[in-house]
Amino acid sequence: MFAGVMMLNSKQAVSSEYGKALCQNLSRQPDEDIVELDFEHAYIVQAKVGALTSYDGLSKHEPHAASLLSGEPLGPAGNIDGDHKLIDKELAEGSYPALRECRGAFCGASYSEAAGEPVLHLFSDKLGVRPIYYWCDEEMVVFSTALRVLEALPFVPKVRDDVGVAESIAFGYPLAERTQYVGINVLREAEIVSFSSDGISRACYWRWDQVPTQEISDKDALEKAYKLFADAINIRRRGDREVGAFLSGGMDSRAIVAMLHASGADIQAINFSPDRSQDQALARAYAEQIGVSFFAAPRNHSSKDGFRMALTRFVRDCIDRGEIKAERPNGLWSGDGGSVGLGNVHLDDKLLSLLRGGERGSAIKHLFQICQIGFPYRLLQPNDRKIVADLLRTGVENELDRLECADPGQAMFLFLMVNDQRKHLYDVYEDLDLHRLEYQLPFFDSNLLEFICGLPVDYRNNHRFYTDWFSVFPESTRLVPWQTYPGHVECPLPIPENLSYQWGRPKPQKLTTKIASRISSGIEALRLALDPAGLGPVPRSRLLALAGIQLLCIKDYSYAVKAAERYRLG
Known part of the structure; x- marks a missing residue:
């Protein structure tokens, strides 16, 4: 994690109050070891989580320069320190062949005061999986790997962006480089944003829309994708014998566990799903089939913070109790990215x-x-x-x-x-200071994604390619049924009966739970309506009406109340 402020005018120094505010807000851990870099025109702070690598992410090879890196580039140097040096060299030269070869999830900031002129480069990985947020005006630029840091800084204005808020409500995230605040942006995929006294410049070192369609047979495509996936696993595993991996009842995590198992790893499979669900039962059956340790926590209650935060809390507790046996217990293997990247799950x-x-x-x-x-x-x-x-x-x-x-x-x-x-895991990185967990993400490997992008989109649709791809995995991968998406290629094996389906109709709530939930939502609507803070286009009269409907339990409009809350927070 890191954050910083740079003055764009070479005659201005950084206020000590700016540096103090950065130190106070980078981490919410009271005993966090924060590195402070105090330059004449910039102040940069860093905290290392150390979940994936022992590399400290800091390169300070000149007296008036520093470069910070989060994540793993997995580039041509073959080690993270070497890749960091290559990236720094390319940023200075303005040519990016090494960056184009990096296949990992990473982001960074490179600062120098060569000849007394402050220059800052912010950069993202090819897909922008790891975020960097930034805000600037005529005097300064402020940046951080967590949006909450910019939110907490008193010298960064927080003005609601109604477009970003509306998109967050509808999509779950703002599109493009937007956030919920005017002027606070996040780096795009494969983007380099540079700041100096001359202004702001942007460069894109990789274009996904320029990946050519390949002429390759289906059989060869399946085998090549398998080899690329195996390589994506091995380069991230780095010889670890004991690993922890999420295992659901679906295809993504099974593909990872199958590959780890084939490579000889000792796996502790972790499942976080409801009892008597396909997700849990099929995961357990597969773990038993290949003989790996299986650790399940029933998720039989909803969390107001959502699935992801409930999951991270569960895993964090397990690690703290010593229940996850892995060489890097804070770096867990996750199937994020597989269903959209290889299965085209949102297309038909x-x-x-x-x-x-x-x-x-x-x-x-x-x-x-x-x-x-x-x-x-x-x-x-x-x-x-x-x-x-x-x-x-x-x-x-x-x-x-x-x-x-x-x-x-x-x-x-x-x-x-x-x-x-690109924004799928932003919530994980936002709270990295609290849970200290990182994910190994082989489905976001850019070499694998580049190959997949070159295959005909029709073949990838509805998990057609993905299901065929399973045919080149070890036979044990296909001996236990797996959960599939509605309308996509179905699993050829029969699914056991009396198991809940992830995309099926949810069980009806108990009457007492339903009443309590609506009353709580009604109270929240009333609080929002009486709050003097602005609510954008949401009329207070509507919230008062919603409060009455919720409190009387006439109909459930809790989703609308949550949307109104977004406008207040935005």
């Missing part, structure tokens, strides 16, 4: 047909239906409803226009990769 054949027929408006509407993207329009006045609907559609159109793909179906796939998947 109808969507491709609409796009290729030039019916982009209908295609976007269909995408919203597939992904269950919605907005509680009843929160707003009629005129504002149309404005928000237009903003959401235009946001997708602008992203599609940015992608220069011959096949509009491939453009929609890349839209999801550089938005949904």
Whole structure:
């Protein structure tokens, strides 16, 4: 984790108050060991988690320069220190062949005061999996690997961006480089943003829309993808004998565990799902099939913080109790990225047909239906409803226009990769100071993704390629059924009966639970309505009406209350 401030005017020094605020807000751990770098025109702070590597992420090879790195580039040098040096050299020269060879998830900041002129480069990995947020005005630039740091700094203005908030409500994240604040941006995929007294410049060292379609047989494609995936596993494993890996009832985590098992690793498989669910039962059956340790925690209650934070708390507790036996227990293997990257989970054949027929408006509407993207329009006045609907559609159109793909179906796939998947783990990195967990992410390996992007999008759709890909894995991978997405290629093996399905209809809540939830939501709506803080386009009269409906348990509008809360926090 790191954060910093740089003055854009070479005649200005950094205020001691700025440095103090950075130190106070980088980490919420009271005993955090924070490295402070105090330059004439910049102040940079860093805290090391150390979950994936012992490398300290700091290169300070000159008196008036420093470079920070988070994550693992997995580049041409073959070691993280060497890759860091190569990246620094390329940033200074403005040519990026080594960066284009990096296949890992990483981000960084490089600062120098050569000839007394402050220069700062911020850079992201090819997909932008690890975030860097930044804000600047005419005097300074402020940056951090966690948005909460910028939120806490008194000298960074927090002005709600209604577009970013609306997109967060609908998609779960703002599109493009936006956040929920005006002027606070996040780096895009493969982006380098440079700051100096001359202004701001941006460079993109890799373009996913320029990956050519390959002429390759299906058989050869399956075998090459398998080899690339094996390589993605091995380069991240670094010879670890004992590893911890998430194992669900689906294909992504099974593919990872199968590959780790084939490579001779001693695996502790971890499952976090409800009792009597396909997710838990099929994971357990597969672990027993290949003879690996299986550790399950029933997830039979909802968490107000959501699945991800409940998961990290569970894993953190297990590590603290010594229950996870691994050489790097804080660096767990995770299947994030597989279903969208290899399975095209948010696309279908109808969507491709609409796009290729030039019916982009209908295609976007269909995408919203597939992904269950919605907005509680009843929160707003009629005129504002149309404005928000237009903003959401235009946001997708602008992203599609940015992608220069011959096949509009491939453009929609890349839209999801550089938005949904790019921001998929931002919540994990946001709270890195608290849970200290990192994920090994072989499905985000850029060598693997580059090859997959070169295959016809139709073959990848609906898990067609993915299901065929399982045929080249060890036979044990296919002896136990796996959970599949609705409408995608079904598992050829019968699923045991009386198991809950992840995408099935949820069990009805107990009456007492339902009443308590609605009353709590009603109280929250009332609090928001009476709060003097601005709520953007949400009228207070609507919130008062929602509060009455919730408190009387007439109908459940808790989703609308949560949306209103986003506007207040934005």
